[in-house]
Amino acid sequence: MSKKFRRLHEVLDYQALMRAHVPPPEYFESDYLIGPEAIEKRQLERLKKKVAAAYQVPFYKRRFDAAGFHPDQVKSLADLSRAPAYRVDDIRKSIEANPPLGDYQGASLENAAEEPLRVYMSGATTGAARPTLYTHWDREAGAILTARALYAQGIRPGDVVINAWAYSTHNGAFSMDEALHRWLSCVVLTTGTGNVTSSRRQVELARQYKATAILTTGDYLLHLADVAREMGLDPKKDFNLKALPNIGDREKLEETFGLPVYQSYGFHEVQWVAIECPARQGLHVFEDAFIAEVVDKETGEPVPEGTLGSLCITDLYKTGSSQVRYNIQDLSALMPREKCACGSWLRRIAPFAGRADNMVKLRGVNIWPEAIGEVALQDHRLENEYFVRAVRQAERDEMIAHVTTRAPASQYEEIARSTEGRLKERFGVRILVEVSAVDSLDAWTEVKTAPKPKRFKDER
Ligand SMILES: [Zn+2]
Numbered sequence: 001m002s003k004k005f006r007r008l009h010e011v012l013d014y015q016a017l018m019r020a021h022v023p024p025p026e027y028f029e030s031d032y033l034i035g036p037e038a039i040e041k042r043q044l045e046r047l048k049k050k051v052a053a054a055y056q057v058p059f060y061k062r063r064f065d066a067a068g069f070h071p072d073q074v075k076s077l078a079d080l081s082r083a084p085a086y087r088v089d090d091i092r093k094s095i096e097a098n099p100p101l102g103d104y105q106g107a108s109l110e111n112a113a114e115e116p117l118r119v120y121m122s123g124a125t126t127g128a129a130r131p132t133l134y135t136h137w138d139r140e141a142g143a144i145l146t147a148r149a150l151y152a153q154g155i156r157p158g159d160v161v162i163n164a165w166a167y168s169t170h171n172g173a174f175s176m177d178e179a180l181h182r183w184l185s186c187v188v189l190t191t192g193t194g195n196v197t198s199s200r201r202q203v204e205l206a207r208q209y210k211a212t213a214i215l216t217t218g219d220y221l222l223h224l225a226d227v228a229r230e231m232g233l234d235p236k237k238d239f240n241l242k243a244l245p246n247i248g249d250r251e252k253l254e255e256t257f258g259l260p261v262y263q264s265y266g267f268h269e270v271q272w273v274a275i276e277c278p279a280r281q282g283l284h285v286f287e288d289a290f291i292a293e294v295v296d297k298e299t300g301e302p303v304p305e306g307t308l309g310s311l312c313i314t315d316l317y318k319t320g321s322s323q324v325r326y327n328i329q330d331l332s333a334l335m336p337r338e339k340c341a342c343g344s345w346l347r348r349i350a351p352f353a354g355r356a357d358n359m360v361k362l363r364g365v366n367i368w369p370e371a372i373g374e375v376a377l378q379d380h381r382l383e384n385e386y387f388v389r390a391v392r393q394a395e396r397d398e399m400i401a402h403v404t405t406r407a408p409a410s411q412y413e414e415i416a417r418s419t420e421g422r423l424k425e426r427f428g429v430r431i432l433v434e435v436s437a438v439d440s441l442d443a444w445t446e447v448k449t450a451p452k453p454k455r456f457k458d459e460r
Helices: 014-020 036-054 058-067 077-082 088-097 136-153 172-183 199-208 218-230 250-257 369-376 409-427
Strands: 117-121 131-135 160-163 187-189 213-215 264-267 271-276 283-285 290-295 309-315 326-332 360-362 365-367 382-393 396-405 432-437 456-458
Touching: 014 136, 036 077, 036 309, 077 290, 131 136, 136 172, 136 213, 136 264, 136 271, 160 172, 160 199, 172 187, 199 218, 218 250, 218 396, 264 326, 271 290, 360 382, 360 396, 365 369, 369 382, 369 396, 369 409, 396 409, 409 432
Parallel strands: 160 187, 160 213, 382 456, 396 432
Antiparallel strands: 117 131, 264 271, 271 283, 290 309, 309 326, 360 365, 382 396
């Protein structure tokens, strides 16, 4: 009987994959050190194929045509800026018009038997989760990029590593898992978050298995340090850690564990984009897999090197759902191409410098204050006013949603608790709620004095 589908090992040429995107540790002895001409020559070859492939996808075809751009116009890397950029709103509109996947995917569920796929979604924290279809090539190439980042942080082949990210519809935990297992031959303890495996148990496992890393947010790792101290342990001496998380309070983490923190940059649709090297002079972009541009946050026009603007990312590795000029609205700056103290010519970007819109990162989760307001105000007892504050309390990032009601003060407590429950269910992280009387937020929202009410303040 002939089968009418292809299995994973039949769809991927591993030798070709490893030539296109070299895995660590070889990467750091080879591609990481090549010169500027070689970097840009390969980028241009891959870019030409990328825009041609994107033109076959309805979302890109529509946008390219409307902007008068055709893939044939790409003769140099600079020509990329002639293609229209898009933002998260454009993806949301595409999903709304073509649920559930939108029309920006370069792969389709109809062909899943021939082209094995995975689907992951951005955190459901922003109104609507954005799905991305990943081909097997995209998963593996993405895992190689992730493996490079984990290697650069200090993880080595054969290590035992605890993965305390949430295994969920988001690809974060899976990307780390695939990178560690398939490309670094590490043993992964799949603990998941503190809700799945208690913090005490995470500490015990890290000790018993001599884990060299606990992959999670910086805040949760600092919490584990507290738990370890309660258990009579010294976080600096009683663990076998070699690597720390890429996000969180750098100073505090380094002081607590006595190890360096290396930053990195990536996002849901494309996984890992850039990593910090020991020179700590910016983040090197994996230029075999990406072109990073920085554009003006208002006009979308490319800005000069060194100027702060929105990152605009084009991937050069995906065969499924590609990103061509995705203005991700994370603020950074492009540094001039020059040889770094680490020996690499790979283009560097400045570390994450905030958002061009007002998305907020809370303990590693992206949240729009507007989405918090939308969920909080579902309680009919609440007035149509809210204000969200991000604060630092007891060495932990917290978000407080302030809401108002005409109900008597005796009900405030109950309203706050039930709203907190709804927010937790929706966003997966704890968001505190404070209830107060009608009009009590006016000084913050400026609802009676400003043309557009304010909804958020970052006080961290
Ligand atoms: Zn460097």
